[in-house]
Amino acid sequence: MGQNAIRTQGLSKRYGSLDALTDLDLEIDEGEIVGYLGPNGSGKTTTIRLLLGLIQPTAGRGEIFGLDCQRRPVEVHQRLAYVAGEANLWPALTGLETLHLLGRVQGRVDGAYRDELIERFELDPSKKVRAYSKGNRQKVILIAALMTRSDLLVLDEPTSGLDPLMEQAFRRCVHEAKGNGQTIFLSSHIMSEVEALCDRVGILRDGRLVEMGTLAEMRHLSALTVEATFDGSIPDLTRVSGVSSVQVDGRVIRCQVRGSIEPLLKVLAASGVSELLSHEPSLEELFLALYGGDGTPESAATGAT
Amino acid sequence: MRPEPALDPTARVGRAPGSVIAVLTAHKAIRSGVLWGFIFGTFVASSAFSYVSIYRTQAQRDRLETAFGSNNATSALFGPAPQLQTVAGFTVFKVSMTLIILGAVWGLLTSTRLLRGEEECGRWELLLSGRTTRRHATAQALIGLAAGVTTLWAVTSLITVVSGLPAKIEIAAGPALFFALALVASAAMFVAVGAVTSQLAATRRQAGSYAAVVLGVSYAVRMVADSGIGLRWLRWASPLGWVEELQPLTGPRPLALLPIAAFTAALAIVAVHLAGARDLGASTIPNRSSARPHLGLLSGATGLTIRLIRPIAMGWAVAIGVSALLFGLVAKSAGVTISGSSVQQVLSRLGVTGTGVDAYLGTAFLILAVLVAFVAAGQVTAARTEESVGRLDHLLVRPVSRSSWFGGRMMVAATVLVASGVIAGVFTWLGEVSQHAGVSFTTMVAAGLNIVPPAVCILGIGALTLGAWPRATSVVVYGVLGWSLLVEIVGGIGALSHWVFDTSVFHQMATAPARPPQWTTGGVLVAIGVVSGVIGTLAFKLRDLSGE
Numbered sequence: 001m002g003q004n005a006i007r008t009q010g011l012s013k014r015y016g017s018l019d020a021l022t023d024l025d026l027e028i029d030e031g032e033i034v035g036y037l038g039p040n041g042s043g044k045t046t047t048i049r050l051l052l053g054l055i056q057p058t059a060g061r062g063e064i065f066g067l068d069c070q071r072r073p074v075e076v077h078q079r080l081a082y083v084a085g086e087a088n089l090w091p092a093l094t095g096l097e098t099l100h101l102l103g104r105v106q107g108r109v110d111g112a113y114r115d116e117l118i119e120r121f122e123l124d125p126s127k128k129v130r131a132y133s134k135g136n137r138q139k140v141i142l143i144a145a146l147m148t149r150s151d152l153l154v155l156d157e158p159t160s161g162l163d164p165l166m167e168q169a170f171r172r173c174v175h176e177a178k179g180n181g182q183t184i185f186l187s188s189h190i191m192s193e194v195e196a197l198c199d200r201v202g203i204l205r206d207g208r209l210v211e212m213g214t215l216a217e218m219r220h221l222s223a224l225t226v227e228a229t230f231d232g233s234i235p236d237l238t239r240v241s242g243v244s245s246v247q248v249d250g251r252v253i254r255c256q257v258r259g260s261i262e263p264l265l266k267v268l269a270a271s272g273v274s275e276l277l278s279h280e281p282s283l284e285e286l287f288l289a290l291y292g293g294d295g296t297p298e299s300a301a302t303g304a305t
Numbered sequence: 306m307r308p309e310p311a312l313d314p315t316a317r318v319g320r321a322p323g324s325v326i327a328v329l330t331a332h333k334a335i336r337s338g339v340l341w342g343f344i345f346g347t348f349v350a351s352s353a354f355s356y357v358s359i360y361r362t363q364a365q366r367d368r369l370e371t372a373f374g375s376n377n378a379t380s381a382l383f384g385p386a387p388q389l390q391t392v393a394g395f396t397v398f399k400v401s402m403t404l405i406i407l408g409a410v411w412g413l414l415t416s417t418r419l420l421r422g423e424e425e426c427g428r429w430e431l432l433l434s435g436r437t438t439r440r441h442a443t444a445q446a447l448i449g450l451a452a453g454v455t456t457l458w459a460v461t462s463l464i465t466v467v468s469g470l471p472a473k474i475e476i477a478a479g480p481a482l483f484f485a486l487a488l489v490a491s492a493a494m495f496v497a498v499g500a501v502t503s504q505l506a507a508t509r510r511q512a513g514s515y516a517a518v519v520l521g522v523s524y525a526v527r528m529v530a531d532s533g534i535g536l537r538w539l540r541w542a543s544p545l546g547w548v549e550e551l552q553p554l555t556g557p558r559p560l561a562l563l564p565i566a567a568f569t570a571a572l573a574i575v576a577v578h579l580a581g582a583r584d585l586g587a588s589t590i591p592n593r594s595s596a597r598p599h600l601g602l603l604s605g606a607t608g609l610t611i612r613l614i615r616p617i618a619m620g621w622a623v624a625i626g627v628s629a630l631l632f633g634l635v636a637k638s639a640g641v642t643i644s645g646s647s648v649q650q651v652l653s654r655l656g657v658t659g660t661g662v663d664a665y666l667g668t669a670f671l672i673l674a675v676l677v678a679f680v681a682a683g684q685v686t687a688a689r690t691e692e693s694v695g696r697l698d699h700l701l702v703r704p705v706s707r708s709s710w711f712g713g714r715m716m717v718a719a720t721v722l723v724a725s726g727v728i729a730g731v732f733t734w735l736g737e738v739s740q741h742a743g744v745s746f747t748t749m750v751a752a753g754l755n756i757v758p759p760a761v762c763i764l765g766i767g768a769l770t771l772g773a774w775p776r777a778t779s780v781v782v783y784g785v786l787g788w789s790l791l792v793e794i795v796g797g798i799g800a801l802s803h804w805v806f807d808t809s810v811f812h813q814m815a816t817a818p819a820r821p822p823q824w825t826t827g828g829v830l831v832a833i834g835v836v837s838g839v840i841g842t843l844a845f846k847l848r849d850l851s852g853e
């Protein structure tokens with residue numbers, strides 16, 4: 001029985017009167033890849049900084065591999081690597097010097113893998129950080145984290161600023177890490193990335209964890225999108241059970257179906273459908289649905305001041 | 306931590322893109338100009354008022370005149386002192402050199418901040434779209450800075466004119482305006498110097514350092530000119546010398562405005578020209594974008610600290626070494642003129658006793674102590690910057706404990722302070738021994754070490770603030786330093802009770818070599834520093850890391 005890689009109990013953080021994170025209970029097993037989603041200001045970074053011991057919880061506690069995040073930060077840090085979304089590094093050091101320093105401080109580096117990563121991410125390590133673009137600085141901290149092959153990777157928007165090619169290189173690295181049994185906690189706004197990589201997904205909203213599960217489980221909870229084109233008259237679908245968000249666009253009807261699709265199919269069969277399309281929601285649609293559909297949040301809960 | 310929303314500055318101020326930079330720069334420069342104008346004006350007013358309250362009788366005033374009127378020591382450090390028997394003459398002597406230097410520092414900091422600083426953090430990229438050229442933008446920024454200098458002059462003038470009104474002071478408005486002009490002339494010149502170095506260097510810090518070197522050389526040249534060794538003409542080789550030549554209130558020479566105006570205008574034109582000839586974000590002096598790796602120090606947090614502060618520490622070492630050497634070189638000629646009871650009376654208010662060379666060197670070491678205290682303050686704010694911009698995160702998410710980073714950083718800083726003290730002692734000795742002034746090596750090194758405790762105390766107070774109240778770090782550190790400095794400056798006139806005097810960290814220091822160093826008081830200062838530092842470390846362990 002492996003212990004949890006990450007475990008939190010009632011973890012909370014208040015800033016003045018603002019609840020940045022409320023009562024977070026999280027359990028992540030070793031070897032899992034977990035995505036962590038939520039709108040801006042919902043508390044993702046706060047969670048991660050609490051786990052790293054950079055800030056103190058107002059209540060609750062967090063453990064990493066059974067070690068208390070606040071009380072034994074140095075031991076915790078020996079087993080994890082962290083990538084921030086903003087790579088503020090020392091401008092006067094070169095990329096290589098930075099990697100050397102961060103490796104020495106970590107105490108554990110796979111040198112061959114580091115060189116391979118430098119090649120893969122096409123980084124010129126002789127340049128000074130001052131002269132790097134944002135994406136290149138991001139590559140430095142990504143390589144610095146990956147080269148340690150730590151048991152746990154905590155990634156907070158790790159690919160911000162990377163081009164699509166590098167984003168692919170990153171996904172490859174995550175797959176390799178999973179192959180090695182490393183655990184990955186990934187906060188991201190790139191849904192396709194989370195969809196492609198993660199075993200489980202947690203969704204935060206206003207500092208509360210509102211969903212947690214595998215993608216399949218979440219899809220089940222959510223609606224199926226159905227698009228039907230009619231030859232003749234358009235039936236009234238609003239009364240069909242399970243159907244919502246009906247939109248009529250000329251001869252085309254778009255709607256969402258929850259639960260059984262039978263009642264809808266019956267109505268459609270009775271009224272000359274010429275084309276029928278349906279698809280499962282993507283993570284993006286799930287996310288948007290959770291926040292009020294069409295990308296307009298139900299409540300203005302978008303955090304920052 | 307939270308990114309600022311990308312405002313469109315043109316939308317915000319509602320102007321054509323051509324003048325946005327002028328408006329934004331002026332806005333910031335004027336704000337700063339108002340604040341410093343108040344400080345300048347208050348200093349002028351307080352000097353004038355304390356003179357009339359302390360030196361009431363003509364006899365007292367005449368004694369002051371005979372003591373300092375032809376004193377090479379004070380002349381070398383603060384400039385000549387004509388007409389000390391009048392309020393005007395005394396006020397000019399009392400405030401001029403301090404405010405000239407303060408003005409120059411304000412000028413170079415403000416212009417490098419608003420030119421190179423703004424460009425460095427990418428704000429100009431937003432503004433420089435489409436029609437605005439870099440040359441045009443720099444010219445606009447200079448107009449904004451000129452508005453700042455004008456404000457500084459206006460506020461200083463206002464307070465000076467008003468404080469000149471009372472009958473016992475009686476300084477007419479015209480001369481008062483000219484006096485204020487003389488006080489801000491160095492600010493104008495060093496705004497221009499900063500504008501040029503902002504083109505030459507790629508970072509604000511570098512640009513500031515280049516400009517500071519120009520200031521240091523200017524001060525040194527005029528110091529030699531004023532030290533009574535027959536090189537008076539050298540004044541004309543120093544921008545600060547030109548300002549002295551203005552001789553406001555005592556013997557006005559508006560003609561000296563010519564080189565000042567010419568120097569400022571020429572540098573402004575050069576700056577605008579250089580700006581047009583380079584890329585945005587780039588510098589005239591090529592800033593190498595790659596380098597061979599030097600991994601020696603990069604094996605841990607403390608090694609990194611040493612690597613990061615090395616350039617700054619070297620800069621300070623040179624500045625302190627050169628100042629000390631100059632102080633030493635003129636020690637003999639300056640010390641000769643310190644004699645008579647009333648000199649001692651005034652100097653003794655500053656804690657400087659003794660006669661001749663010793664008394665002069667006591668004052669010189671007081672100035673060096675201030676420099677070393679600035680080194681300490683700079684170290685604390687540099688540590689805070691590591692945290693606030695998020696670079697510290699990269700270390701603290703790795704197996705580096707907070708206390709080892711913090712403690713290491715403070716230890717390195719303390720070592721730099723001790724080294725600065727030793728450099729001050731050794732180089733003063735080199736200067737004075739070459740002129741056969743006859744103070745022993747051990748006395749000089751002891752005097753050098755004697756100036757370390759106040760700086761250690763400031764370092765400790767800074768560490769405590771950084772640990773417990775991080776956002777206030779720079780305000781508190783420079784507040785304590787500025788307050789102590791102000792108390793020393795104002796206290797020299799004799800207007801302060803010893804209670805106030807005791808709040809200055811510098812006043813706690815015996816003014817070696819004029820007096821023997823008091824290692825117990827020094828020990829107390831160090832102990833305060835160490836205890837504050839330890840409490841700061843503990844507080845730092847327990848708190849949230851915080852951004853800006």
Ligand SMILES: Nc1ncnc2c1ncn2[C@@H]1O[C@H](COP(=O)(O)OP(=O)(O)OP(=O)(O)O)[C@@H](O)[C@H]1O
Pocket residue numbers: 015018019020038039040041042043044045046047303304305306307852
């Ligand atoms: N130091 C701080 N002081 C005050 N409030 C803070 C602080 N740090 C974060 N907050 C607030 O806490 C809330 C959560 O912020 P957090 O950075 O965790 O959001 P996030 O989910 O990471 O958002 P994003 O997707 O934009 O990165 C926000 O409302 C934010 O404004």
Ligand SMILES: [Mg+2]
Pocket residue numbers: 044045046156
């Ligand atoms: Mg975040």
